[in-house]
Amino acid sequence: MTLDPLYSDIDVDIVSDSSGRLKLLRDLEAVAQSIDTILMTSVGTRKFVPEFGSSLQDLLFEQLTDGIAILISEEVRRAILRWDPRVAEVAVKVTIMPDESTVVIMAVCQVRNVGTFNYVRRAVREAA
Numbered sequence: 001m002t003l004d005p006l007y008s009d010i011d012v013d014i015v016s017d018s019s020g021r022l023k024l025l026r027d028l029e030a031v032a033q034s035i036d037t038i039l040m041t042s043v044g045t046r047k048f049v050p051e052f053g054s055s056l057q058d059l060l061f062e063q064l065t066d067g068i069a070i071l072i073s074e075e076v077r078r079a080i081l082r083w084d085p086r087v088a089e090v091a092v093k094v095t096i097m098p099d100e101s102t103v104v105i106m107a108v109c110q111v112r113n114v115g116t117f118n119y120v121r122r123a124v125r126e127a128a
Helices: 030-039 054-060 066-083
Strands: 008-010 024-026 087-097 102-111 117-122
Touching: 008 030, 024 030, 030 054, 030 066, 030 087, 030 102, 054 066, 066 087, 066 102
Parallel strands: none
Antiparallel strands: 008 024, 087 102, 102 117
């Protein structure tokens, strides 16, 4: 017996499924896509909801220190819990790789009534 998904979102890549309908992401995939959208949207860029998003992009351009890693971790957790009500709890670990100008964000997300998944985002800072 297959259970209907609790959560679904349209794939942001706007692709169709085998029947020609817009592809839907379901449950954990849908939440992972939502988290990407939240973290990659800078606060102030959504015209009708300017407070939506996170300050992650701003933090990535600070000097990559242990202190910034803590701020990034706090911002990721805050933004996810604020903007995706499907996420009940999230634990975030940030690893800074200064030689590569890279920040790796790892979050363990507990999704209400669905389960847990690991979200990983690698952000590489471009040279100026």
